[in-house]
Every structure is written in structure tokens, then in C-alpha cells.
Amino acid sequence: MSDADPILEVQDIRKAFGGVHALRGVSFSLRRGEVVGLVGDNGAGKSTMVKILAGSHHPDTGRILIDGRPVYIDSPHRARQLGIETVYQDLALVETQNVVANLFMNRELVSTKPVLRQLGWLDRRRMRREAQEVLEGLGVRVRAYDQPVSRLSGGQRQGIAVGRAVAWGREIVLLDEPSAALGVEQSRSIMDMIARLSGNGIAVLLISHNMQEVLEACDRVVVLLHGRKAADLPTAGLTARHLVDLITGVAPETHVLAEQESELL
Amino acid sequence: MIEAQEAVGPGASPPAGRPVILRARAAAGAIGRSRTLLLAALVAALFAYMAITSTSTFVSSDNFAAVLLNMAQFGILAIGMMILMIAGQFDLSVGGVLALAGVVAGLLVQDHGTPAAVAFALGIAVGGLCGLINGLVVSRLRINALIATLATVGIYRGVTQLLSGTGVSSIGHDFQVFGQTKLLGLQLPFWIMLVLVVLAMIALGKLKYFQRFYYVGGSAKAAARLGINVEQMVLVGFIITGLLAGLAGVLLASRLNNAVITAGTGVELQVITAVVLGGASLKGGVGTIQGAILGVVFIALVQNALILKGVDVFWQGIVIGVVLLFAVAIDMASSQEDRE
Numbered sequence: 001m002s003d004a005d006p007i008l009e010v011q012d013i014r015k016a017f018g019g020v021h022a023l024r025g026v027s028f029s030l031r032r033g034e035v036v037g038l039v040g041d042n043g044a045g046k047s048t049m050v051k052i053l054a055g056s057h058h059p060d061t062g063r064i065l066i067d068g069r070p071v072y073i074d075s076p077h078r079a080r081q082l083g084i085e086t087v088y089q090d091l092a093l094v095e096t097q098n099v100v101a102n103l104f105m106n107r108e109l110v111s112t113k114p115v116l117r118q119l120g121w122l123d124r125r126r127m128r129r130e131a132q133e134v135l136e137g138l139g140v141r142v143r144a145y146d147q148p149v150s151r152l153s154g155g156q157r158q159g160i161a162v163g164r165a166v167a168w169g170r171e172i173v174l175l176d177e178p179s180a181a182l183g184v185e186q187s188r189s190i191m192d193m194i195a196r197l198s199g200n201g202i203a204v205l206l207i208s209h210n211m212q213e214v215l216e217a218c219d220r221v222v223v224l225l226h227g228r229k230a231a232d233l234p235t236a237g238l239t240a241r242h243l244v245d246l247i248t249g250v251a252p253e254t255h256v257l258a259e260q261e262s263e264l265l
Numbered sequence: 266m267i268e269a270q271e272a273v274g275p276g277a278s279p280p281a282g283r284p285v286i287l288r289a290r291a292a293a294g295a296i297g298r299s300r301t302l303l304l305a306a307l308v309a310a311l312f313a314y315m316a317i318t319s320t321s322t323f324v325s326s327d328n329f330a331a332v333l334l335n336m337a338q339f340g341i342l343a344i345g346m347m348i349l350m351i352a353g354q355f356d357l358s359v360g361g362v363l364a365l366a367g368v369v370a371g372l373l374v375q376d377h378g379t380p381a382a383v384a385f386a387l388g389i390a391v392g393g394l395c396g397l398i399n400g401l402v403v404s405r406l407r408i409n410a411l412i413a414t415l416a417t418v419g420i421y422r423g424v425t426q427l428l429s430g431t432g433v434s435s436i437g438h439d440f441q442v443f444g445q446t447k448l449l450g451l452q453l454p455f456w457i458m459l460v461l462v463v464l465a466m467i468a469l470g471k472l473k474y475f476q477r478f479y480y481v482g483g484s485a486k487a488a489a490r491l492g493i494n495v496e497q498m499v500l501v502g503f504i505i506t507g508l509l510a511g512l513a514g515v516l517l518a519s520r521l522n523n524a525v526i527t528a529g530t531g532v533e534l535q536v537i538t539a540v541v542l543g544g545a546s547l548k549g550g551v552g553t554i555q556g557a558i559l560g561v562v563f564i565a566l567v568q569n570a571l572i573l574k575g576v577d578v579f580w581q582g583i584v585i586g587v588v589l590l591f592a593v594a595i596d597m598a599s600s601q602e603d604r605e
Contacts, residue, residue, distance in 0.1 A: 056490070077492030092490045094483035096550035105480055106491045108473045120473035 005068065007032045007203045008053075008172050013062035015048055022048040023059070024227040030172065030203035035194055037214035037235070038207045040224035041247050046207050049224070050176050053205070054086040055079035066171065080106075083171030087178055091161040095150035099142055100124070100131045102149055103164050134167045135159065138193055155189070162193050172203045191217055211240035225249050300544045300595065301556045304563060311566050315573065322573050330451055334520075336565045337454035340558060341513045342536045343543075344465045345506030347557035350540055351469070352502040353482035353549025354403060357414040359510040359536060360529030361421035362395040366514030368425050371433030371524035374440050381439035385515050392511015393504055395421055400503030404496040425526050433524040444520025454516045461509070466554045478502060482549025531582065538589040539564045546596050564588075 006029035015023040023045045030036050040046045051057040053064070055076040063070050066082055073079050079086070086092075093102050104127050111121040128145060135142055140159030142152065149157055158178065165173045178190045187210075194217050197204050208214050214221055215235050223231040223246045231246045315323040322328060342359050349356055370388030373379035379387070395417070402413040446453045468475040480488040481498045489495050510529075518524040543560030545552035564585065571581055 054490070055492075075492065076490050077494075080492045086490070088490060090486075092484070092487040094480050094487050094550065096483040096546075097479060101476070101479075105488070106477070106493050108476060110473055121471055122473055122476065 005032075006030060006065075007067055008205075009063075009065040009068075010049075010053075011063040011065070013049070013052060013059045013064070015045075015052065015057065015059050021227050023052075025062070026224065026227070026229050027062075028222045028229065028232055030205060032203055033198050033201045034220065035198050035204040035206060035218045037218035037221040038205055038224065039209075039211075039214055039221060039243065039247055040230075043226075044224040044247070045227045046224055047176070050086065050174055050205075050207055053079065053084060053172075053174055055084075077106075080168065083169065084174065085165035085169035085172070086174040087161050087165045087176060089177045091157055093149050093157060093161060096148050098148055099135075099145045099152070099160055100127050102160055103127075103131045103134065103167065105164070107168060135163050138163050138166060138196070139189060158190065162190065166193060166197060169197070169202055172205065173197055174205045174207070176207045177209065178206070187213065211243045214243065215240060223247055300542075300599070301553070301559060304542060304544075304556070304559045308559060308563050308566060311563070311570065315566070315570050319570075319573050323569075326450065328569070328573075332565050332569050333455045334452055335568065336561055337452075337458040338513050338517060339532070339536055339539060339561045339564065340458040341454075341461060341509050341516070342532065343539050343557040343561045344461055344554060345509035346536050346540045347543070347545055347552050347554055348465070348469065348475075348478055349502045349506050350537075350545035350547075351482050351549065351552045352478040352498055353485065354410045354499055354502060355414075355537060355547075356396075356399060356503065356506050356510075357411065357533045358395065358399060358418035358421055359506065359513075360532040361418040361425070362392050362507055362510035363514035363517065363529035363532065364524075364526055365395065365421045365425045365428075366392045366511035367518030367524035367528055368429050368433060368526060370440070370515045371436045371518050372429060374437050375433055381437065381442070384440065385443055385519070388515035388518070389508055389511040392514060393508040395510070396504040396507015397500070399507065400500035403503065404499040422526075429524070429526060432526045433518075434522075436518065436522050436524065440519055441522045442519070444516050444518070445522075452520065454520060457512070457516065462554060462558055469554055479550055482551075484550070534582070534589065535564055535585055538585050538592065541589060541596060542592040547593065 008030040009027075010029065011027050012025045013023050013027070014021070014025050026045065026049065028036070038046050038049065048057060052059050053073065055073045055078050058074065064073060065071065066084075071082055073082065073084070076086075094105065097105075108120075109123045109127050109130070111117055111123050113121075131145060138159060140156065140163055142156050142159070144151070149160060152160070162175075162178065165175075175190075175194070191213070194204055194206065206214065206217060215238060218235050220232070220234050221238070221243065222229060223243070225247070226249075230249065342363075346356065346359065366388040369391045370384040373384035373387060374381055399410075399414055399417055402408050402417065403410050406413075442453075444452065444454055448456055469478070477488065477493050477498050480491075480493055481495050485495045488498075514528065517528055539560030540552070540557050541547070541560070542563060543552065543556030543558070545557070567584060567588070568581060571584065572578075
């Protein structure tokens with residue numbers, strides 16, 4: 001399998017809630033190591049698409065292929081089994097639990113000894129060690145591994161949520177507004193993590209309202225408008241202004257214009 | 266680089282010069298964190314007070330045996346309630362389940378000639394069934410646990426009275442062994458509780474499956490997004506609580522050789538008080554079996570002290586109610602500090 005083959009293919013996904021058509025036949029694909037931005041106005045269908053890929057929603061029609069094989073993502077558990085990890089906007093952390101527990105939530109390491117393994121006996125020492133490795137590898141410095149995450153700073157909590165996705169995401173990582181609540185420097189570190197994921201051959205789908213961030217981090221951008229794909233084009237040569245026009249549907253032909261303009265420039 | 270955390274571990278003292286309000290909050294949080302410690306101190310203080318002021322009545326093996334036996338029933342119920350409260354739920358029907366299980370076991374022995382051991386097991390199974398019903402109502406119909414178990418306890422009590430208007434007296438010699446057999450001077454229910462406490466401590470502290478109760482109670486949304494079956498954990502929590510309430514019911518019937526239809530009336534107040542005192546939060550996600558048992562010891566000591574001091578029995582409910590309010594207030598103060 002070469003890097004050029006898509007790891008994720010989304011084909012003609014439709015989803016309606018009652019009479020509201022959130023997605024009206026959306027298709028796109030991600031290659032290994034590719035960072036793709038998914039943008040659109042509120043209600044364009046971005047979050048519905050993320051929820052479908054993360055296993056929280058199920059499409060009415062359409063197919064999802066991973067590594068060329070059709071898959072049915074019927075639960076968040078299944079999505080994780082398939083190697084899809086999601087960093088949710090609200091981070092999906094359990095505030096009362098410590099850093100290690102949050103990193104290993106539902107993927108706890110258990111003892112390797114025969115009977116203890118059957119019982120699911122937790123290997124806390126190994127989890128603590130590996131948690132430290134993962135987070136330090138990402139440049140997230142947390143020295144209070146035994147503290148509930150409610151006591152950590154916003155940046156550290158973000159780091160843990162992203163670290164969890166990085167640690168377990170074997171194929172695809174979905175990032176839903178990862179820097180919405182962050183300061184400049186912390187957003188910077190998220191960008192570094194995205195680069196690192198991509199470098200490891202993992203496909204990243206970045207949902208963001210921050211056009212600068214999308215243009216900087218992504219190789220390509222998919223624009224949703226009223227539940228349809230309005231554009232799917234490389235970020236090279238694209239400006240924030242063009243992207244905003246595409247999102248608001250002001251200039252449906254923008255990508256042609258963008259090419260012409262970039263030639264002119 | 267994401268900013269570094271200065272404080273290391275829970276023992277770190279807050280940096281000097283912090284605003285007073287923050288320090289006060291931190292102090293409230295510290296009390297919350299060391300609730301188990303505070304409770305242990307309270308238990309010790311109450312014990313010392315009783316030992317000094319009522320030496321002759323309090324410090325006797327008969328009295329200790331009575332306290333421990335009283336503990337057995339609350340302890341068994343508190344294990345289930347703690348697991349359920351960790352999962353963010355609770356169960357007001359435990360008293361009704363306890364009575365129903367005892368009456369079913371008693372009737373089976375007396376009217377149907379069922380062997381005592383089979384009746385004992387079926388009584389526990391009835392508890393499990395009640396727990397299953399509670400769990401289904403809460404997890405599938407999505408009815409709040411307070412309303413759901415308030416409704417089901419009415420149903421369980423009603424069924425109990427329909428089955429037997431007067432209860433079952435003198436159940437039978439074979440049936441008495443479970444509750445009355447003595448080991449090292451203490452009746453079997455106490456030893457059963459002790460074994461269950463150790464098992465539950467290991468399960469909640471060490472096993473992967475039971476860890477999920479903490480996730481589900483801490484944030485059901487986060488747990489679901491990470492692939493945990495929240496409904497299943499809630500259901501399992503209610504079934505465990507039901508089975509334990511059933512066990513407490515058959516043990517009580519066995520010890521008294523008598524299944525009383527009003528058994529377990531008001532027991533939920535005492536059990537929830539013990540469990541919240543022992544570190545459970547109404548918001549879920551926290552608590553330990555050690556804490557629950559310490560809470561049970563405290564409540565059992567309070568009850569014993571009130572009896573030995575000749576305080577009218579009606580004061581028990583008042584005292585335990587006040588203790589519950591106190592425990593909930595501490596919980597709210599500490600979790601507020603946590604969630605900021």
C-alpha cells in the first residue's frame with residue numbers, strides 16, 4: 001500500500017435529523033500523513049461529519065472506507081478499534097480522574113501475569129511510565145500525574161486530550177476545534193503536535209474556525225456549505241480571504257479565481 | 266511548550282502570598298480530599314468519648330458484637346451504594362428490596378418446602394431482579410434515579426405485602442444457620458460483610474472493569490466518547506446493589522428466623538449518609554470502599570452511643586439526617602473548588 005492511496009474515504013454521506021438535512025451527500029478522502037482542514041459555517045455539517053467518523057452518529061446512506069475496506073462505525077468503541085481517535089472540543093476528560101487514568105481511559109494496561117491478566121488487574125506502574133513518555137514526547141509537561149485533571153491548566157488539559165489521540169490513533173486523528181479555548185503559545189504547541197502526527201504517517205482531519213491555522217497546518221481543505229461539499233482544494237496559494245468566501249458561499253468559483261490570482265501574483 | 270505545573274503531588278503547600286479567598290478554597294478542598302482522614306478522626310474521637318464516659322456499657326464484648334452485627338447489614342448495603350454513587354447514581358429502594366428478598370426466602374421455605382440454601386440463594390436472586398428493574402428503568406427509560414427508585418420501592422413494598430400480609434415467622438431451623446452461626450464469637454453476617462468488603466476493595470481499586478464506574482460517574486459523556494458502554498455500567502451497578510440488598514435481606518430474615526415486611530424501613534437514609542460521609546459525591550466519579558466502611562462504622566457508633574446514653578430512639582433519624590446534610594455540604598464545598 002503506497003502513501004498515495006487514501007487511508008480514509010468518505011463516499012456520498014447523507015444524514016438528516018428529522019427534516020433537517022445536515023449532510024447531503026459529502027465525499028472526500030485522506031491520505032496517510034495528510035493534514036486536511038474541514039471548514040464551514042455553523043450548521044454546514046462539520047460536526048455531524050466528525051460525529052459520524054467518531055462513531056457517535058450513523059449516516060443514513062453512504063460508505064466509509066478505511067484502507068480501501070468498507071467499515072461500519074456503529075459506536076465510538078468501534079471507531080477506536082479501527083484506529084480513529086478524536087480530540088473533542090470539550091476534550092472528553094473525566095475531571096475527577098488523574099492524568100494517567102484519562103490517558104488510558106478504556107485502554108488500560110493490565111498485568112501480563114496469567115491469572116491477573118484474565119481478571120483485568122491494572123498495571124498502574126507501567127501506565128504511569130508510558131503516560132510520561134507519551135506526554136514528554138509531545139512536549140506536554142505535567143509533573144502532577146496523580147492529580148485530578150480538574151486541577152490542571154487549560155493547556156495541560158488540552159495536551160492530555162491530544163496526547164491521548166496521538167498515543168492511540170493508529171490511522172486517523174480527528175481534531176475538533178483544538179485551539180478554540182487556547183492562548184497563542186498553546187495553539188502553537190497544537191500545531192507542532194499536528195506536524196508530528198503527520199510525520200508519523202497519521203492522517204489528520206482538522207476542524208477549525210481559525211483560517212490562518214487551517215492554511216498553516218493543512219495540506220488541503222474541504223469546505224462544507226449547507227451540507228454539501230463546496231470545495232476541496234490544496235491550501236497552497238489559498239488565502240484566508242478566499243477561504244472565507246468559500247465558506248460563506250459568496251464566490252463558488254473561487255478556487256478557479258484563486259489559481260488565476262496566484263498566477264497573477 | 267505547554268506551561269509547567271509547579272506544585273508536585275497533593276502534599277505540596279500553596280505558594281505564599283496567594284489571595285485569601287483562594288487559600289480558603291484550597292483549605293476547603295484539602296478537607297474534602299482528606300475526608301477519609303477527617304472521618305477516621307471523628308470515629309476515633311467518638312470511640313474515645315464513649316470509652317471514657319460509658320466505660321462499663323460501651324467497652325464490653327457483648328456491646329462490640331452488637332455494633333459489629335449492626336454494621337454487617339449497613340456494610341453490605343453500603344458496598345453496593347458506594348459503587349452506584351461512584352457511577353453517578355443512587356438507589357432509594359434498598360430497604361424495600363431487603364424486605365422483599367427476606368419474605369420470598371421465608372415463604373419458599375415455609376410454604377413450599379424449598380431447601381434452606383436454595384431459598385437463601387433465590388432471595389438474593391430476587392434482589393438482583395429488583396436491581397435489574399431499577400437499572401433498566403434508569404438506563405433505558407432514562408428516568409432520574411431518585412424518581413425511579415422512589416417509584417420502584419413503592420412497588421417492591423407493595424409486592425412484599427401482597428405476598429405476605431404479616432410476614433413469615435419461625436421460618437425454620439435450617440434457615441437460621443446463615444444468620445446465626447458464630448465464628449470467633451461473631452455471627453456470620455459480619456464475616457460475610459468483611460469478605461465482600463475486601464473483594465469490593467480489590468475490584469474497585471485494581472480491576473479494569475470496575476474502573477469504568479469512576480469514568481461513567483465522573484463524566485458519562487467523556488466515557489461514552491471513549492467507547493465505554495455507559496448504560497451497561499449503570500445497569501451493572503444497580504444489579505450489584507440489588508444483589509447485595511437481597512443478601513442483606515435474607516441474612517436478616519435468617520438471623521431473626523423471621524421475615525418482617527417492614528424490614529429495612531429508612532435504611533436508605535443511613536446507608537446514603539454513611540457512603541457520602543465516606544467520600545462519595547452526589548455528582549459521582551469519586552469514593553472508595555474504605556471510605557464507605559468508615560462511614561458505616563461512624564453511623565453504627567452514633568447509633569450505639571445514642572442507645573447507650575438513653576437518648577430516645579426517635580432522635581436517631583434526626584441525628585443521621587443532620588450528619589447527611591453536613592456530609593453533603595462538605596462534598597459540595599470541595600467539589601466546587603475542584604471544578605473551577
